[in-house]
Amino acid sequence: MSLANLLLVTLKTSSDPRHLSRQKIVQDLYEWSFRQDKKPNFYIKNIITNLSEIDNQITIAAPLWPLSQIAKIDLSVLRLAIYELKIEKKNPPKVTIDEAVELAKEFGGEGSAKFVNGVLGTIMKA
Numbered sequence: 758m759s760l761a762n763l764l765l766v767t768l769k770t771s772s773d774p775r776h777l778s779r780q781k782i783v784q785d786l787y788e789w790s791f792r793q794d795k796k797p798n799f800y801i802k803n804i805i806t807n808l809s810e811i812d813n814q815i816t817i818a819a820p821l822w823p824l825s826q827i828a829k830i831d832l833s834v835l836r837l838a839i840y841e842l843k844i845e846k847k848n849p850p851k852v853t854i855d856e857a858v859e860l861a862k863e864f865g866g867e868g869s870a871k872f873v874n875g876v877l878g879t880i881m882k883a
Contacts, residue, residue, distance in 0.1 A: 776856065779837060783860055786833035804840045811839045818879040819872075831869050834860045838877055850881055 785801050797805055804811070812824055815835055824832065838857035842850055854877045861869040 776859070779856055779860060780863070782837050783830070783833045783864060786836055787830055787864075790829045790833065803844075804836055807840060807844050808836070811836050811843075814839055814843065814880050815876060817883070818876045822872075828866060828869065830864045831861060831866075831872060834865065834869070834873055835876055838873070839880065842877070842880065854878070854881070 782800055782804075785798065786804065789795065789797055789801060789805070815824065815827070815832070819827070827835075834857050837860075838853055841848060841853045854874065857877060858870045858874050861873040865873070
């Protein structure tokens with residue numbers, strides 16, 4: 758197994774601290790989508806600060822899905838992933854997209870992973 762594949766396998770374990778951190782962020786974003794009066798933590802605040810740019814990218818990449826019709830959990834996963842891909846830029850895009858798909862599988866519905874993958878793929882091609 759190559760080092761790159763080993764790193765990807767390592768990143769996908771459910772006990773990886775980065776994965777656990779992303780799970781918490783998605784949960785916090787999901788909660789914030791219902792309770793915007795709750796004071797967000799530092800990371801969520803950074804995402805919210807860039808929300809219009811992030812949501813604009815989702816709108817362009819998924820024109821048949823208005824934001825109000827996207828499941829809130831899928832929207833939370835997409836917002837985190839787009840923040841990491843386009844603003845934070847700390848991880849390789851493949852790692853971020855793979856993580857987002859895994860989060861969508863964990864938290865979303867039957868078609869969530871495919872939807873998240875398609876939206877992020879479209880954004881990366883643009």
